[in-house]
Amino acid sequence: MSRTYDFAVFDCDGVILQSNAIKSNAFAEALTGEPDDLVQAFVEYHKANGGVSRYQKFAHYFENMRGISSPQAEMERALKRYAEIVRQGLMNCPTIPGVENFLMDLHVKSIPCVVNSGGDEAELQSVLAARELDKYFALILGSPATKTDNMRRLRDRGFLIGSGVMFGDSRSDYLAAQEFGLEFVFVTYETEWKKGFNECKISECTIIRNFLTNSLLVS
Structure with missing residues (x-):
């Protein structure tokens, strides 16, 4: 990065932790027993909507794809199973190459630095603390609030002052950065945003594969 910033915002999955595949698999496993074709379509929906919370995604599945009008019980079972699978995966997965040294340098x-993630906020805070990564962040924000809501929380706390940058791997990260006037850096290492590279290249965003010094693709 050639510029100096006053603050930095990081997504977590696919930006700090190599956890995108873990969550995609967990969505499928949490719906064991559901129709295979619907589960497959739901996983594709999840990948196309990176950064959106599990609460919104499971609500979409049960209400819109399954047509259940009041799916509270189904939601609770799926969310519990999903959380059990994800917690173990987040504790054991590698970090994105170079990110720990990059955070240390900042x-x-x-x-x-702060985290603004679509992951569950309490879960995220617990995992990053257990992995001793929380020390790099002034705040760790997640769902059920949306990324836009969390950016408003940061703004209201006086954090978004000066020149800022957001490191993300999904369209929701890109849109949040645009809405709040941050430069967006697209991290491609394990992104599931299929149109991300072309969209970010057209928008002249910085694109990096990871946080190693030789990872810069477009500046």
Whole structure:
């Protein structure tokens, strides 16, 4: 990165942790016993809507795809199973190459960082603390609030002051950065946003594969 920023916002899945595939698989496993064709279509829906919370996604499945008008019980079972699978995966998965050194460098330079993720907020805070990554972040925000809602929370707390950058791998990250005037850096290492590279290239965003020094693709 050639510019100096006053603050940085990070997504988690696919940006800090190599966890996108873990969550895609967990969505399928949480719906064991459901029709295979619907589950497959739902996983594709999940991949196309990266950064959207599990609560919204399971609501979409049961209400819109299954046509259940009041799916509270089904939602609770799926969410519980999903959380059990994901927690173990998040604790054991690798980080994105170079991200820990990059975060350490930002910390040394006193550039404040926060997490704004579609993952469950309490789960995310617990996992990053257990992995001793929370020390790099002033705040760790997640769902059920949306990424846009979390950006408003950051703005209301006076965090979004000056020049900021957001590191993300999904369209929801890209849109949040645009809405709040942050430069967007697209991290492609395990992105599931199929149109991301072309869209970000057209928008002249910075595109990196990971956080290693030789990973810069477009600047």
